[in-house]
């Protein structure tokens with residue numbers, strides 16, 4: 001397995017505000033499209049944020065595509081893109097074009113190359129006509145598409161999407177899930193309560209109270225999760 005799509009955890013625990021929110025996680029992920037499901041407060045978002053170094057691990061060993069998120073936060077954030085359900089937190093610059101170009105800062109690309117990549121990613125998410133619009137005047141769904149575009153433009157090896165379709169209408173939700181699950185070569189880790197969406201992944205993880213309680217074929221993991229509520 002190439003290191004590029006390998007995530008390994010060895011006895012990983014995560015503590016937030018003095019509380020252990022993830023405990024003794026030991027597993028490896030190699031699938032390209034991974035769903036993370038489980039009850040509210042079970043640790044899904046904490047897990048997602050741990051993978052890109054936003055939340056540090058308290059114990060154990062974590063490697064994401066060969067990197068240690070605790071120590072190499074900057075490098076990890078260049079390789080690992082995050083999409084959250086609230087896109088407003090991700091918008092930095094006034095116009096769509098500027099916001100997307102900002103993502104490529106520090107990559108030693110000339111202006112033409114940046115403009116070409118911005119145009120290409122806008123076409124990919126169906127937002128070409130909004131290139132010069134103010135990001136703040138877009139609808140929530142349109143902002144979400146731009147947030148996804150700002151991740152895609154950086155060509156990350158891993159995309160972590162935490163409820164990326166939660167606020168979206170059916171058309172935009174379908175567009176975002178199609179891009180994430182069918183149209184990108186990046187490894188994708190999708191945190192979701194949408195079990196139909198989870199079923200479309202190759203692999204699933206289910207958390208309960210900070211522990212991994214099942215992993216494997218999404219259909220089986222989802223069935224076990226449903227049964228836990230019977």
Ligand SMILES: Nc1ncnc2c1ncn2[C@@H]1O[C@H](COP(=O)(O)OP(=O)(O)OP(=O)(O)O)[C@@H](O)[C@H]1O
Pocket residue numbers: 016017021038039040041042043044045046047
């Ligand atoms: N910023 C934070 N600081 C401290 N504790 C936090 C923080 N965010 C979450 N927690 C705690 O971590 C635990 C796991 O929360 P987390 O958000 O990871 O769960 P989740 O499975 O993503 O939940 P949900 O489905 O409700 O989004 C919860 O007990 C929560 O109170």
